[in-house]
Amino acid sequence: MKTTYAVVDLETTGTNPKEDRIFQFGCVLIQEGEIVGRFATDINPDRPISKQIQHLTQVDNRKVKHAPYFEDVAETIYQLLSDTVFVAHNIHFDYRFLSAELMRCGLPELTLNGIDTVELAQIFLPTEVSFRLGDLAESLAFTHDMPHQADSDAEVTAKLFLTIEEKMRQLPLITMEKITECARHLSMQTNLFIESIYREMRESLRPLPDHLQVVEQLALVKPEYRLYESPSYTRTYPSSKEEKAQWFKEQLGYRKSQQLLMDQVFAHFSAQTSDKNCFIEAETGSGKTVGYLFPSSFLATAKNPLIISTASILLQHQLLQRDILQLNQISPYPLQAVVVKSHKHYLDLERFQKTLGKQTEMKQYALFQMMILVWLTQTTTGDLDELNLLRLDHLFFTQVTHLGVDFISSQSAFYNWDFLRRLYAKMHQSNLIIVNHAFLAHESKRDQPILPKSPYLLIDEAHHLPAALERVATVAFNSQQLNQVVQGLKESKWPQQNDPQVALFFRLLDQLDETSLQLSEYFYELKPVQTVEWIVEDATRDSLPIVVERTIQRVQQTFRDMLTLIAQFEEVLLQEMPEYAGEKAELFAQVKQQQQAFQHFFYTNGLSHLRRIVYTKHIRNMYFETIDLNATDITTKSFYARYQRIAYLGATLTTQDRPNYLPEQLGLATPVLRLPTEFDYAKQARLFTVVARPTSDPTQRLIEQLRTLFQHYSESILVLFTSHEQLQAVYQALHFEFLQAGREILAQGIGGSRQKLLKRFSQSNQSILFGADSFWEGVDLPGNQLHLLVVTKLPFENPKRPLVQAKYAYLESLGKNAFQAEALPKAVMKLRQGFGRLIRSTSDKGMMVVLDSRLLTASYGADFIRSLPRELPAVNGTIQEAVVAIEDFFATNQEKNASESKNLL
Incomplete structure (x- = not known):
């Protein structure tokens, strides 16, 4: 008998079946991989x-007013679904809601088998960024004309179901076998569907695809080992504009x-200048990336590779997947690039295989296992970031991430397949190595550096480097993290479990866990609960109560005793249990790190070292941090000496009054070269500063100002905040009001990750996005998606x-004016970064509205204005005058564009 799959989607007035009702039902019927029928209907929910x-579904009350009630169609729906397998995207909601509605109408509750396409997508489409139906439809290029309407959603879910089934059948049999073994915790009967496909595949065996190989039951x-080929002829850099233009032709601007x-980059890297360091400021949209990649391609070889450090993992992949591909279209000497991250980003095949032999009751753990099994048939890198997961702190990943090449046994079946070994081999066959600032900063903390020596190091987005150096130099003692290490050590396998030394070690573990928690409790009592962070001064440290001092000494002594035993255990483990040596080494390393952090906090003095306690809701979560304020001096880092020439690039390295701000932060005296702009700011942009009287309630005034702007400007708006608390308050005050008017406000911290918010913002021409912190920069929106930028407060x-x-206080102790040396230039640079979101090409038009009168009234306001483009027209007035200025500016540009288009015709 043929199985019929009924792919169902409901639209409801809410999520509670006791109070809410269905107002749309959609169903697509599938047999033997083909759509064989459809049924959809509007339903009068008998409530508004x-x-x-309405905004979400584009269905209003008028549309369903004359539709049948659910009672009228209940029997039809029940008969339609009889003897089918129920399929839905997030099945628990649709199945339970529909079953409750059928029972309300006197029909039996549903007893159908069910399949969840969300879980199927998570397993068989493991690298998708989002598993929302609309995002999957876009990624898989499905037509989805009416998102959040039942007939369209059911159609797309059916296409998704068929696509996933086809992908399942294309997998190696061994992969499907392992997935079937892990699938028992999936929703409803999703596991039975997977098992049925596996049985069919077993009866009709396919050969293993040529690009795959089974190793120890893993496909x-x-x-692929691609050797770097250095050109045999001399590389001649095109010095003139005409020569360069020949290479660029029409492929790149x-x-x-x-x-x-x-x-400048070529001259610096080819030693035509005398200084080791070179700072270049090039504004956003100036073609900076190709601007440094092109000359570098004439110099970089596998023996002397170009090392690029950028601000984030996201930018690393952007370089590899977009910019280098573009460059290699025009460069006569292609760049063979590799992204390098710390070992914790990569999967350890040996450790992963061990998890498959364990029975787990954790559904999420099993989901990750199945996801990895499919991903292993696709990945060439083993880089877990390909899975696009927001976090990797689940127990599963602590058990499968790589521990480092030192812990790979040459006897392992996975030795020649190991992802990290392959990465390092590829690194030595590449002339371009891409890292991020954190990885580069950690080079100074590694016993053996990972990156090779080279004449060329280029630091892109260089204004982020000081913060990265400080973060890496910051060490933190945390009793919760220590507790996790303790539990990990106690639960792991040990040689000679009854050995007195092991028993002593376990006692020390318990003692360390207990005393570290006591220490957190003592400090928690020393400071009010309302405190979020506390800077502990030397005088406070030296005058702690005797009971606290004794606890500190006990913790210190326990650490010393443990480190002595660890040294002995490491030697024994390597000899008697080499297969567990790596796992233990990782835990031992964390004990050592915690000991060093403890030592720094309680036994290091000095003006440049700050002790900070960060409080959270739970005492175990208190962080005892030591921050080195001299950590930003790059000349003290061991990696600095390994590179003959270093170039620092970015869009905001200076302020008008501090032209060497970034070099000074890094302990250097090199001047910054500022490249000229190519934008016509006089025509392309405006700055409007809103003038308002002082108020006792600035948040309420901000709400009124934004309400006025939103009511009169209907296109997309990016609003930048300096305070998350104020952002939340304004959002709560305005979002429902504008949602009722059919306009959505997206807000950082509400409704998804930064990437998801930006994607949703870019897909609408009238959305409003509230952002703070990271939204001030790195928001790459084309000019047609963002014209109006609102700054709520000087940053x-x-x-x-x-x-x-x-x-x-530390800067003041050095004889510096902290406001002029630190506070003002950082704020000025951040405002410049915010403004950089607006004009990113010669065709962009944009206005920045600043709702902070201090830009005009404060003595330092001129510093901000001087750091913005000199040609930028600046206007000020009331919020009502701002609305008029916005309308006039964009209306003028629209008329001009229309006139230009007419002339072209």
Whole structure:
């Protein structure tokens, strides 16, 4: 008998079946891999559809007013679904809600088998960024004309179901066998569906695809070893504009500032200048990346590779997947690039295989196992970031991430397949190695550096480097993390479990766990609960109560005793249990790190070292941090000496009054070269500063100002905040009001990750996005998606924060004016970064509205204005005058564009 799959989607007035009702039902019937029928109907829910759901579904009360009631169609739906397998995207909601509605109408509850396409997608489409139906439809290029309407959603879910089934059948049999073994915890009967496909595959065996090989019951992609080929002829860099233009032709845009950047980078790396360091400021949209990649391609070889450090993992992949591909279209000497991260980003095949032999009751653990099994048939890198997971702190990943090449046994069946070994082999066959600033900063902490020596190091987004150096130099003692290490050591296998030394070690573990918690409790009592962070000064440390001092000494002594035993255990483990040596080494390393962090906090003095306690809701979560304020001096880092020439690039390295701000932060005296702009700011942009009287309630005034702007400007708006608390308050005050008017406000911290928010923002032409922190920069929206930028407040750090106060006090102790040396230039640079979101090409048009009168009234306001483009027209007035200025500016540009288009015709 043929199995019929009924792919169902409901639209409801809410999530509670006792109170809410269905107003749309959609169903697509599938047999033997083909769609054989469809049924969809509107339903009168006999209650209003909320404005929020109307906005989401584009279905209003008028549309369903004359539709049948659910009682009228209940029998039809029940008969339609009889003898089918129920399929839905997030099945628990649709199945339970529909069953409750059928029972309300006197029909039996549903007893159908069910399949969840969310879980199927998570397993068989493991690298998708999002598993929301709309996002999957876009990624898989499905037509989805009416998202959040039942007939369209059911159609797309059916296509998704068929696509996944086809992908399942294309997998190696061994992979499907392992997935079937892990699938018992899946929702409803999803596991039975997987098992049925596996049985069919077993009866009709396919040969293993040529690009795969089975190793120890894991189907893996065969490694490709591409040797670097150095050109046999002399590389001649094109010095003139005409020569460069011949290479660029029409494939990439060519700009004057880009030519200057190319020549400067080539001159510096080819030792035509005397200084080791070179700082270049090139504004956003100037073609900076190609501007440094092109000249580098004439110099970099596998023996002397170009090392690029950028601000984030996201930018690493952007370089590899977009910019280098573009460059290699035009460069006569292609760049053979590799992204390198710390070992914890990579899967350890040996450790992963061991998890498959364990029975787990954790559904999420099993989901990760199945996801990895499919991903192993696709990945050539083993880089877990390909899975696009927000976090890797689940127990599963602590058990499968790589421990480092030192812990790979040459006797392992996976030795030649190991991802990290393959990465390092590829690194030595590449002329371009891409890392991020954190990885580069950690080079100074590694016993053996991972990156090779080279004449060329280029630091992109260089203004982020000081913060990265400080973060890496910051060490933290945390009793919760220590407790996790303790539990891990106690639960792992030991040689000679009854050995007195092991018993002693376990006692020390318990003692360390107990005393570290006591220490957290003591400090928790020393400071009010309301405190978020506390800077512990030397005088406070030296005058602690005797009971606290004795606890500190006990913790210190326990650490010493443990480290003595660890040294003995490491030797024994390597000899008697080499297969567990790596796992133990990772835990032992964490004990050593915690000991060093403890030592730094309680036994290190000095003006440049800040002790900070960060409080959280649970005492075990208290962090005892030591921050080195001299950590930003790059000349003290061991990696600094390994590179003959270093170039630092970015869009905001200076302020008008501090032209060497970034070099000074890094302990250097090299001047910054600022490349000229190619944008016509006089025509392309405006700055409007809103003038308002002082108020006792600035948040309420901000709400009224934004309400006025939103009511009169209907296109997309990016609103930048300096305070998360104020962002939340404004969102709560305005989001429902504008949602009822059919306009959505997206907000950082509400409704998804930064990437998801930006994606949703870019897909609408009238969304409003509230952002703080990271949204001030790195928001790459084309000019047609963002015209209006609103700055709620000049972006100074909060001077009331204890850490900020302590840093300022340190600068004052050095004889510096903390406001002029630190607070003002950082705020000025951040405003420049915010403005950089607007104009990113010669065709962009944009206005920045600043709702902070201090830009005009404060003595330092001129510093901000001077650091913005000189040609930028600046206007000020009331919020009502701002609305008029916005309308006039964009209306003028629209008329001009229309006139230009007419002339072209």
